[in-house]
Amino acid sequence: MSIISDFNEKEKGKVLENLTCNVEQIQDDLLKEILTLNAETEYLQNFLHGSSAKELFKKKLPIVTYEDVKPYIDRVVNGEPTNIISAIPITNFFLSSGTSGGANKMIPSNNKYLEGYAFINDIIMHVINKHAKAVEKGKGMLFFLTYLESKAPCGLPIAAATSWYLKSDYFKNRSSNWYYTYSSPDEVMLGSDTKQNLYCHLLCGLVQRDEVVRIGSIFASGLVRAIKVLEDSWKELCSNIQSGSLSEWITDSGCRNSVFMVLGGQPRPELSDKIETICSQKSWKGILTILWPQVKYIDAILTGSMAKYVPTLKYYCSDLPLVSTLYASSETIFGLNIDPLCKPEDISYTLMPNLSYFEFIPMEGDNGDVLDLEDVKLGCSYQLLVTNLWGLYRMRIGDVVEVTGFHNKAPQFRFVRREKVVLSIDTDKTNEEDLFKAVNRANLVLDSSDLMLVDFTSYADISSSPGHYVVYWEVKAKNEDSKGLNFNEKTFLECCSAMEDSLDEEYKYGRCHGSIGPLEIGVVNDGTFDALMDLSTSKAQYKTPTCITSEKALQVLETNVVARFSNALSESHVA
Incomplete structure (x- = not known):
């Protein structure tokens, strides 16, 4: 792929048009390049x-799957x-998105990944230029963040993909245009x-509030966490702005x-007073x-497990557009949102x-058919396979996507869910998408109260026996002056009912026949989900797991439960 950072907007537009008009040829050429270059690798030799x-x-x-190629x-x-x-030397390993739900994956990588990341950022900049004034x-x-690297036994670095990019020459030597101009120093x-x-x-x-035109983070969860730091620290921030100095606890040189x-050592009392009045x-x-x-x-x-943060961001951002530009993983960069x-x-x-070379396994019909990118059909859902230039071949990513349209000949995909079921007690199989829908429905009930859902x-x-679903909620008051939280039992029981009513017929059958117990909401202390993130070894790409399997994570949650609600009347109480 070409580096297009020095291209003008017209030239970048031509690159995007060429890529989306010649999908089949570009994919075939890329596969040929991958197989030719890596023909002598042990892995491909075994088969080809x-x-x-x-x-x-x-x-x-x-x-x-990852487990198949892990050896x-x-x-x-x-x-x-x-x-x-x-054949291209591996330069590092990416630690896949860390969650409390399971172990991290070690994904091999090299500069081809970074080259792709730089390329997609330049295309994103072109797209944003067309839509935002x-x-x-x-x-x-x-709110970009990096974390300390570790070393593999072979001596190569282990890091999150975003951390590795931020520490690379691709970021250090980036263009000086608006897309790469930040309010924070590197x-x-x-x-x-x-x-x-x-x-x-x-x-x-x-300090530069009148110059900031966009606010963001890699994931929506990172932005929500930054807002929480603002809530906790605005008085201290105002003090620093008023004096022109920095708090002593900031020890990173x-x-x-x-x-x-x-x-600049410059006191700004007027700015401090204005921010204090607002906050x-x-x-x-x-x-x-x-x-x-x-801010524009x-x-x-905002997609996948990040969708649950959309209501929170809408609350804090009013009518500002919420823009999700990129679809990427530790395994590859997939593409971008052109609208x-x-x-x-x-x-x-x-x-x-x-x-990367992409293939698709249909979710309906004959799963023996594996389709190429140019062969997918509108309205159909698929499991994604990836073959790339850094050592992964026909690997299931675990994402299920649905074709929503086409830009020229390039398919457009809606992220549907991760492939695996997240909750099951009996014969029920509740996937990520179903759980999100249930929580969103309950959130409509909660919205009528003075509380808002922060995370779950x-x-x-x-x-x-019987087993039951527990959904852990961290909530907060909409009114910043509220003295403590008011857990209205009626509201939370309605939330429980709303979730159960939106789950599928298999779940309802189990509830009706007693093989599944009543769903429970466990409200946890403020900051509990931050404590969950601290368990992760890959904080730069941390996403709250949709379902907890880690005993340590479960212990953190249970220790912090302050109220429980369930339509089994005896289970509804405040701790």
Whole structure:
């Protein structure tokens, strides 16, 4: 793929048109390149014996999961030559998105991934330029974070994909245009202490509040966490702005020195007073638009498990567009949203045919048919397979997507769910999408109260008979002056009923016949989901798991439960 950072907007538009008009040829050429380059790797030799023919690739190379290829990856991790799986040397391992629900995956990578990340960012910039006005005149307050790397036994670095990009030359030597202009110095993004970094991001953004034109994070959850830091720390931030100095607890030297340059040692009492007046309001509804009046849109991944944060962001951002530009994973970058100002529920991603070779297993009909990118059908759902230039071949990603349309000849996909069922007690099988729908329905009930849902996860509790679903909620008051939280039992019992009513017939059959017990809502202390994130080894890409399987995570949740509600009357009580 070509690096297009120096292209003008017209040239970038031509690149996008070429990619979406010539999908079949570009995909075939990429597969040929991958198979030819890696023909002598041990993995491909086992199946293709040096051939780069597409027909043999389809016939002989197995469709695999991560667990199938883990023995090969582990050999590279432990120091064997990287040409076991890739002719282009592996330079690092990505730690897949860390959740409390299971172990991280070690995904091999090299500079081809970073090249693709830089490429897609330039295409995204072109798309945003077409839809959002005046963004080129300001800065982005992007809550980018990196974390300390570890080392594999072979000596190669282990990091989250986003961390690795932020530490790479691709980011360091990025273009100086608006898309790569931030309110925070790079040193703030590259620090290793999350609390210090988020605080410094906010301080820099507040000092430059009239220059900030977009606010965001990699994931919606990261932005919600930054808002919480603002809620907890705005008085201290105002004090720093008033004095022109930085709190002593900011000990990271890179953060201290770079943020001091932004502050300039200049007291700003008028700005401090204005921010204090805004943050002292009883309600923080629309607070981001008031604190940063020039902001044009909010930028974060909002699909999949991030969709649950959309109501929270709408509350804090009022009518600002919520923009989800990118579809990516540790395994590959898939594509981008070419209609960035669409509603969150309408987000689809156009897959870029030059980034990886994509295949699709139909969810309906004959699952023996594996389709190419150009052969998928409108309205049909598929499981995704990826073949790339860094050692993964026909690997199931675990994502289920639905074709929603086409841009030229390039299909557009809506993320539907992760492939696996997340909750099951008996014969019921509740997947991620069904659980989200249930929680969203309950959230409509909660919205009529003075509370709002901050985050949630779930657990299939089979410690008693019959087993039942437990959905852990962290809630907060809409009115910032509220003295404690009012857990209205009637409201929460209605929330329980709303969730149960929206689950499928198999679940309802189990409830009716006594094989599944009443669903329970466990309300947890403020900050509990931050504590869950602290269990993760990959905080840069942390996403709250939809379902908890980790005993440590479950213990954190149970220790912090302050109220339980269930339509089994005896189970409804406040701790």
